[in-house]
Amino acid sequence: MTDYSPKYKSGFVAVIGKPNVGKSTFMNRMLGEKLSIVSPKPQTTRHQIKGILSGEDHQIVFLDTPGFLEPRYELQQKMMDYIKISLKDADLLVFITDAHRFPTDYDLQMLELIAKTPVPAIAILNKIDLVVPEIAEKKLQLLKKESFLELHSVSLLHDSTTTSLIQNILKYIPYNPPYYNPDEVSDLPIKFFVQEIIREKIFIAFRDEIPYCSTVVVEVYNDFPNKVDIAANIWLERKTQKIIIIGKGGEKIKAIRIAAEKEIHKILGKRVKLQLWVKVKSDWRNKKNALKEFGYK
Ligand code: GDP
Ligand code: MG
Numbered sequence: 001m002t003d004y005s006p007k008y009k010s011g012f013v014a015v016i017g018k019p020n021v022g023k024s025t026f027m028n029r030m031l032g033e034k035l036s037i038v039s040p041k042p043q044t045t046r047h048q049i050k051g052i053l054s055g056e057d058h059q060i061v062f063l064d065t066p067g068f069l070e071p072r073y074e075l076q077q078k079m080m081d082y083i084k085i086s087l088k089d090a091d092l093l094v095f096i097t098d099a100h101r102f103p104t105d106y107d108l109q110m111l112e113l114i115a116k117t118p119v120p121a122i123a124i125l126n127k128i129d130l131v132v133p134e135i136a137e138k139k140l141q142l143l144k145k146e147s148f149l150e151l152h153s154v155s156l157l158h159d160s161t162t163t164s165l166i167q168n169i170l171k172y173i174p175y176n177p178p179y180y181n182p183d184e185v186s187d188l189p190i191k192f193f194v195q196e197i198i199r200e201k202i203f204i205a206f207r208d209e210i211p212y213c214s215t216v217v218v219e220v221y222n223d224f225p226n227k228v229d230i231a232a233n234i235w236l237e238r239k240t241q242k243i244i245i246i247g248k249g250g251e252k253i254k255a256i257r258i259a260a261e262k263e264i265h266k267i268l269g270k271r272v273k274l275q276l277w278v279k280v281k282s283d284w285r286n287k288k289n290a291l292k293e294f295g296y297k
Contacts, residue, residue, distance in 0.1 A: 007057055008058065008177055009057065009170060009173040009176060010059040010174075010176040010178045010179050011092070011174050011179075012060075012062075012089050012090045013060055013091065013092045013093075013094055013169060014089070014090035014092070015062055015063065015094045015096065016087075016095055017095060017096035018097065018101075018106045018110070021098040021127075022098070025157060026094070026096055026156050029156055030165070031052075052180055054178070058173065059180065060166075060169060063089070090119050091119070091120070091172060091174060092119065092120055092169060092173065093117065093121040094121075094123075094169070095111075095122070095123045097125055097139075098127050099130060099135070099136050099153065100131055102125065103139075111146055115146070115147060120172050121147070121148050122151070122152070122168070122169075122172075123151050123152070124153075125140055125143060125151065125153040126154060127155060127157070128153050128154060129155040129158055136153050140153055152168075194260075194264060195218055197260050197264055198216045198234070198256070199215075199216050201259045202216075202245070205252060214235065215234075216234055217232060217233050217235065218230060218232045219231050220232075220275075224270075225270075226271060227270050227272070227273065228264075228271070228273070229275075230264070230275070231274075231275040232274070232276055233276075233278075234276055234278045234279065235280075236278065236281075242278050242280050253276055253278060257275075257276050260276075
């Protein structure tokens, strides 16, 4: 392991906010690439994706916590727990809200949660391009009543505020050697990314039951100059789900594979060969060890 300067900073940043406020856009801004999926479907970010920003003297690990979902979804309690877990690990909390919609009931619930945590917090009032300045100002005043250390009103989609945001975040990151070996970080995001794409395609294909009891793990990722070979397991809870996801004559899983290959190809710019295996581990959501194995804490 290399020696790191005592000036090296490393820490965890939890990004929280209602679905659709721009959390993924924020992450992508920070990381300079399309890492977590930006999509109008809030449910697609379920994993606690770690986007890792490495600089010469800093490494910021972003925890993209899932938003609260509608109560009808079974995993809601789990997600609340994730939010609490990532708050526990975090050196800084970034609360993102939508200037057009703030304050929703949901925002208020989160503010309540934030008020109770000892973690330093900053707030980003996003999508100010969607409201007139007077409205943005009014919402900013509402946020001022909370205990945020900093408030930023921005349009993450249109402004180029990335550098100053990173500098602001770094103020709250402690002096620490990197948590992740910078040499190993490089291929980590792409695997997460591939998993997210496959999961999104499953979500699009099934909408309801399946995505909430599925998880995707990339087992093989072989990068060649003009192509990439990927093999991934899709883990499900029950045999019946396996039958559904494979479809008649394998047509469903084939459609998922082709859609995922297309999207991965668009990003990598090379030929993609994807193999998908559907596997069953009964009741994985309730088994601590299984959750750990799949990267859930
Ligand atoms: P998440 O669910 O919180 O991760 O939200 P996303 O980052 O996926 O963004 C949800 C939608 O809002 C996407 O269509 C984004 O392009 C859009 N969006 C994000 N930031 C802005 C912004 O500053 N202005 C506008 N008009 N749209 C934005
Ligand atoms: Mg998202």
